Amino acid sequence: SSFLPPFKAVVSTQSTGVQLQDKISKMNEELEVDSDTNMLMKSLDDKRELLNTEREKILGTRDTSKANLEKLQAEHDLQKAALEENETFVQLTNLERKWQHIEQNNQFMKDFIATKSQESDYVPLRKEVKEKISNINTLLQQALAAAATQ
Secondary structure, eight states, X not given: OOSHHHHHHHHHHXXXXXXXXXXXXXXXHXXXXXXXXXXXXXXXXXXXXXXXXXXXXXXXXXXXXXXXXXXXXXXXXXXXXHHHHOHHHHHHHHHHHHHHHHHHHHHXXXXXXXXXXXXXXXHHHHHHHHHHHHXXXXXXXXXXXXXXXX
């Protein structure tokens, strides 16, 4: 168990050395790329040209899409206007409104009927009255039997 800590230290030192070597080689590669300013400038110019080309292409697509949208909007507006002038459409719209009104009235009446049905349900009251009459009859019979024995 006393052997493990120095072994870990050796492994740790070796891995740290490998990491340092990797870091140094990366830094050297970056220095080479950064030191070549002509290459960097050309790379930036190429990137700028590519981005400008892509921008112009996107702007062209945007303009085309805008024109198509305006054309479709105009078509839609014409069809909507023609539809609103159509007598059948106007009648259908009015009938749909009436139908909605009738459906609302139907629902109101269903709710009203359900409420009144619950209010006029006599079965629980009938059961309670029958139980009370039965109890009164039993008490009367007991009172008569007691009076007859006296």
